Amino acid sequence: MTKELESLLGKFGQDAQVIEDSVLIGCSDQHEAWFALDLGLNSSSSMYASIPKPEMETELRGSFVELRKALFKLNSMDSSLLFTAQALLRWHDNHQFCSRSGQPTKKNMAGSKRVCPSNKIIYYPQMAPVVIILVSDGSRCLLARQSSFPKGLYSALAGFCDIGECIEDAIRREVAEEVGLELESLQYSASQHWPFPNSSLMIACHATVKPGHTEIQVNLRELEAAAWFSHDEVVTALRGEGPYIQQQNKTSPFSLPPKLAIAHQLIKEWVEKQACSSLPA
Numbered sequence: 317m318t319k320e321l322e323s324l325l326g327k328f329g330q331d332a333q334v335i336e337d338s339v340l341i342g343c344s345d346q347h348e349a350w351f352a353l354d355l356g357l358n359s360s361s362s363m364y365a366s367i368p369k370p371e372m373e374t375e376l377r378g379s380f381v382e383l384r385k386a387l388f389k390l391n392s393m394d395s396s397l398l399f400t401a402q403a404l405l406r407w408h409d410n411h412q413f414c415s416r417s418g419q420p421t422k423k424n425m426a427g428s429k430r431v432c433p434s435n436k437i438i439y440y441p442q443m444a445p446v447v448i449i450l451v452s453d454g455s456r457c458l459l460a461r462q463s464s465f466p467k468g469l470y471s472a473l474a475g476f477c478d479i480g481e482c483i484e485d486a487i488r489r490e491v492a493e494e495v496g497l498e499l500e501s502l503q504y505s506a507s508q509h510w511p512f513p514n515s516s517l518m519i520a521c522h523a524t525v526k527p528g529h530t531e532i533q534v535n536l537r538e539l540e541a542a543a544w545f546s547h548d549e550v551v552t553a554l555r556g557e558g559p560y561i562q563q564q565n566k567t568s569p570f571s572l573p574p575k576l577a578i579a580h581q582l583i584k585e586w587v588e589k590q591a592c593s594s595l596p597a
């Protein structure tokens with residue numbers, strides 16, 4: 317494989333030396349190591365910026381797709397590898413220099429750290445903890461949208477943990493800040509590494525509000541809209557069949573995050589729990 321890559325780089329006038337910039341992202345069931353390499357096709361500042369994208373697409377018989385758009389096409393194994401590769405390569409690109417000495421840092425072979433040769437400080441890749449919460453009032457769930465989301469798309473509430481904060485406090489603060497609700501109970505669901513905007517560890521939980529305390533006060537500095545949705549509305553949206561919702565004098569089909577996003581899994585889990593709880597005993 318290294319030979320194939322060397323020959324590909326050679327065709328584009330690149331030195332095989334760049335292969336040393338690759339990072340380890342996993343291994344196959346047969347214990348073959350998988351590495352990722354940034355060819356810098358999107359970066360004008362990159363030292364490999366001379367590689368022309370269309371020619372590379374022709375050579376590889378494929379086409380480059382923006383990572384967020386690829387979310388709708390990838391399976392979970394490929395997406396996990398790609399997310400790790402993107403997050404790790406970007407971390408290396410952003411940590412080229414020691415913040416104490418200003419000297420260039422050096423990557424270890426696997427790419428699991430960088431060291432400053434002058435003062436031996438070790439830098440490790442980091443993930444920011446982010447809580448994601450699906451709030452329910454017993455029969456409806458609360459979904460919200462930011463103006464940057466695709467039209468009609470609603471997701472669970474989310475937010476970065478502040479320094480010194482535990483997950484429970486971050487959840488209660490985010491829900492209070494974004495929609496003005498007080499939570500009664502919390503239940504952990506699952507977690508996911510998410511490469512946007514930088515590397516985050518998404519910690520997903522279900523939550524319920526106190527009975528009768530369901531009035532939303534949308535924080536318009538953080539959200540464009542938030543609303544309670546019924547089980548039926550969510551089921552229809554999961555099937556990709558709308559319904560249409562009114563948004564700033566326009567109607568758009570109500571949609572949910574893609575399957576690979578943990579928000580989708582939380583919403584699906586809530587729908588399944590609702591279906592079970594409505595079955596006759």
Ligand SMILES: NC(=O)c1ccc[n+]([C@@H]2O[C@H](COP(=O)([O-])OP(=O)(O)OC[C@H]3O[C@@H](n4cnc5c(N)ncnc54)[C@H](O)[C@@H]3O)[C@@H](O)[C@H]2O)c1
Pocket residue numbers: 444446448471472473474475476508510512513516518538573577578579580
């Ligand atoms: N995988 C999923 O299903 C899913 C679903 C929803 C959101 N998310 C991710 O969760 C992240 C957080 O959600 P949010 O945007 O509502 O967060 P948020 O409510 O905390 O608001 C974002 C703001 O927080 C500030 N901030 C604080 N710490 C930060 C940090 N470490 N990095 C970047 N900004 C920081 C910035 O000002 C930023 O604009 C989003 O970036 C999004 O990619 C993932």
Ligand SMILES: [Mg+2]
Pocket residue numbers: 473474475494538
């Ligand atoms: Mg938020």
